[in-house]
Ligand SMILES: Nc1ncnc2c1ncn2[C@@H]1O[C@H](COP(=O)(O)OP(=O)(O)OP(=O)(O)O)[C@@H](O)[C@H]1O
């Protein structure tokens with residue numbers, strides 16, 4: 042699908058956010074600056090609002106690897122694996138240790154081996170127009186029937 046604007050991206054994040062529950066995993070891929078963190082920010086701020094929690098800054102976890110957001114219904118773990126060099130380093134993070142307890146949003150997941158059942162893979166790419174993006178979505182488990190047609 043085509044994401045026409047930031048506002049459109051926000052609508053998508055809300056649609057996904059409404060269906061998110063503990064143990065879900067979102068894998069966000071695509072080039073630098075394509076919008077993975079922006080999507081995550083909209084999503085986390087939506088969840089904070091929905092769950093009656095004060096909105097916080099949502100910064101890119103590029104340097105910290107992980108930022109955690111304690112919400113009412115679940116905890117959100119926002120990872121960025123860009124700086125990790127091999128699968129072993131990724132494994133040492135123990136991302137899936139308490140995987141049933143948290144929602145995981147993972148940027149740069151290429152080195153990650155996961156056996157998550159309920160997951161969405163969002164692959165963003167640039168378009169000629171600076172305000173637009175292409176988005177390819179792969180749906181697994183409970184997301185299989187998820188439709189993003191009407192946003
Ligand atoms: N339709 C759009 N969707 C997403 N981002 C957009 C769109 N239009 C403009 N942008 C801008 O593109 C930039 C995306 O940056 P962002 O940090 O989210 O990328 P990223 O994929 O997380 O990069 P990195 O790989 O460095 O983590 C932001 O400045 C955002 O405002």
Ligand SMILES: [Mg+2]
Nearest residue numbers: 077078101148
């Ligand atoms: Mg980012």
